[in-house]
Amino acid sequence: MVGGLVAFLLLYLCALASAEQTPLFLTRNPVLSPRVDAFINDVLTEWNTPGGVSIAIVKKHSDGTWTVETKGYGNASIDGRQMTEDSLFFIASNSKLFNIIATGLLISNESLSRRISWDTKIASVVPEWELKDPIASSQSTITDIMSHRTGIPRHDLMYGRTDNVTSILNRLKHLEPSAEFRDIYQYNNNMYMLLSYLPEVLLPHKPPFARYVKEHIFEPLGLISTTYSVDVARASDNLAQGMARDGVNKTENLFGKGTPRAMRHPNWFLAGGEDGNYKSGAGGVISSAKDAATWLQVLLNDGRNPVTNENVVPPDVIQNVATGKTVQAGFALYPELSPVVYGGAQFRYTYRGHEIIEHGGSTTGFMTQIARFPSDKLGIAVFSNDDDYGGMLHEIIKWYLVDTALGLPPINWNTRVKSEVTRQYRALARDSHPRPSNPRPPSVSFEALSGPYENPGYGTVDFCFIFKNESRSGPPSPCDDSWTTLPGAIDTSVPTLLAKWDKAWSTHIMLTHFDENIFNVSTLESRHTINDTQPFWTAVVHEGRIVTAEFSFHQEENRLSISGFGLTGGIWGASDQAGTRKGRTAQDRAEVWFHKV
Incomplete structure (x- = not known):
């Protein structure tokens, strides 16, 4: 989750829409050249980040072979441990794609005694399901849930540190809707918590969601470092620390260093084992740039393991979740972008005429972006452990890598993003009214x-x-x-x-x-x-x-x-x-x- 100052900008910089295009021939030359290394290090320095970034780039060539690049920059921890390709990050909402693909595996499972489809109504399979809007309660389907069109806004402050999936589901009926059912797109973590409940509801042995994903996605795809378990991640000695800046005088320098602070991991208050917890489905995956490279290859390869060529995820599942169901943004913020549609945990749009499918992730101390260009057979992931500006950093770096990989004249996204952050900060200051010099007391003491x-x-x-x-x-x-x-x-x-x-x-x-x-x-x-x-x-x-x-x-x-x-x-x-x-x-x-x- 991001702060309000950066949320508006990220909404569009991480946006998506669709267009036909001719596949571009990508050279085998490395993208992470000394020039690109220098650019990334300069950006980290200019933004005074206490942390760093870890990057994955994959390119599939016309002969079916791949070029894979992974690398770390900056600091993985407050004590200066170097960021590497193996550094582990909480990838936050990039976890949602694993969730909805797990749902797709259940839909494709012909052995289920109770078969489901993308059009299955939630009320028919989840007894605890109820919303304040009776129409949304009775008519919401898996497609409605995955594409954020239930009418319910985020309500992220409703769930607490002692909750579980069922306790959250039992309270959804008390949350105020902010739109009519299927009227508009409204991002909602609670709905992906609901989806994570489906393996337990539908399968006779009632597996925990995290165990189901590990068995059916992580292991068969060779995502050897990817886990829902904080305990497993810590044992690897590769878990990065989220870092923030304390005491920055933003009036003096909006991008100041302040005092760097290491942060507890975002799920520190929840069980850390491999059974997962209620946040697993919406944002609980821990992964590395090296595994992100494999994941991008899978997504660009129609669900096949890039090493064994085994089909693990049905191609129609990947296609369905990447197909727009709702309009996230009906206009483009910049000329190079297009309007944005959303499928299931996937935004889709065009960048400079090239179609892109992506999703971002934001949680306490960690910001991530995983993007792919299906027609160009190009995939890029950028992970940051900067709590304050990690979302800005991964967008600036992502677009520079995209321009480099596609052979396009680079756009100065660094200047654009800095200008937009500054504009928003000044607008907030302008809209903030000082307390009256002689305020009236409340109606009671x-x-x-x-x-x-x-x-x-x-x-x-x-x-x-x-x-x-x-x-x-x-x-x-x-x-x-x-x-x-x-x-x-x-x-x-x-x-x-x-x-x-x-x-x-x-x-x-x-x-x-x-x-x-x-x-x-x-x-x-x-x-x-x-x-x-x-x-x-x-x-x-x-x-x-x-x-x-x-x-x-x-x-x-x-x-x-x-x-x-x-x-x-x-x-x-x-x-x-x-x-x-x-x-x-x-x-x-x-x-x-x-x-x-």
């Missing part, structure tokens, strides 16, 4: 706003009140350790409500008073350092968007009672096509509504 609130999809949050003039006595507060675990996050000059909520992507939600019943919202993650004198640092998870909380009240006998609060401003992760919720009350307008407990 700040202290009264503290306490528990609940949303049946998101769970319970229990706010404590923090303010410089606060004098508190009584039992310890859940916020007593926040000064240690969230250094620099709390401005005590502004009335603040803080709650722990232990979500997959954040540990706290903070509401700072703006005016009257409106609060600004930040989702924060307390992250460990390797420094005993400063054991924690604070990351703002939803940076780049202006999210607000609006409290609402009702009369109860002779006093004003708190009804709850609504979150707005994009926290539910809806598509830009969805617009915003309208309504007379805060609850009507809310993307997520928490009622007072």
Whole structure:
């Protein structure tokens, strides 16, 4: 998952559409020449990355032979361990293709007692399936799920650190839709968690999803380093560290070095064994550039193992998931790109007249891109362990490699991307309004706003009140350790409500008073350092968007009672096509509504 500042740009730089073209003859000359090496190292230096990148390039020639190049650049760890072709990365949403191909294997399995197809309705096979929209509940098919057209936005903050697939499925019915069923494309990790449940539902021996993929995809294709198990990855001594920058003054230098911080791996709170966990289907694969090269060969080779030529994945499965089902972007951001369609875990578009099929991945500390040009028989993967700008780095480097491999005059994507990041940062600063000099108080006291609130999809949050003039006595507060675990996050000059909520992507939600019943919202993650004198640092998870909380009240006998609060401003992760919720009350307008407990 990426921060809001870069999400808009990545949406288009990782986009896709289709076009007929004549296959290009690719030379056998290496793409990773000294000139290209110098370019990559210069980009890493210019962006002040604490990490590095690992790269795979494959080219299939007219005689059926392959050229395969893999290489690492920069740092794999905070202590300066060199990045290599064997460095292991969490590939995040590039895991989704393994998931939907596993679904395709189930569809192709003629021995199943309960046969399924791409048009099978989810309600007919998954008992726990239910959405708030009754039409989407009854009519959603596997194709609808894989192509993100259920009407449900991301809602990534609904799942937490103690969840499993069934606990998440049981709460989907409480999530607000942001569009009509099959109306627009809206990316959703929860739907790929659902797909990962199918092997257990359909097969008599009920295999864990991760075991099923290992047996039917990883092993027969020779993806020897690829795994869902953090324990296995660690034992190899090749697991890269995600790295971030702490304390960057972005007003002074948006691309500053700050203090490099090593990060815990993104699934540290989940079981690390080979059975996987609820995040496996949406983003749990760990892999290397070397294995990515093999995977690209498989995809370009109609599902065949490039060494044995054994057909492991039916060609029609690869074709179906790469065929557009929804329109992700109806226009192109740059002249060299086209509009974008989405199939199953695959974007499709054209770049300078060449058709490309790809997908990106973004999780805490890791950004990945796996792209292939089917008519040109070219595949490229770029993996980064830069939490802040890894998505930018892999796009800049990817396009340079593409231009080089296809023999095209290079476009200066580095300048374009930097300019766009700067533009977005300035636009956010322009749209951010300072707190009034004399803000009006809320309708009840700040202290009264503290306490528990609940949303049946998101769970319970229990706010404590923090303010410089606060004098508190009584039992310890859940916020007593926040000064240690969230250094620099709390401005005590502004009335603040803080709650722990232990979500997959954040540990706290903070509401700072703006005016009257409106609060600004930040989702924060307390992250460990390797420094005993400063054991924690604070990351703002939803940076780049202006999210607000609006409290609402009702009369109860002779006093004003708190009804709850609504979150707005994009926290539910809806598509830009969805617009915003309208309504007379805060609850009507809310993307997520928490009622007072």
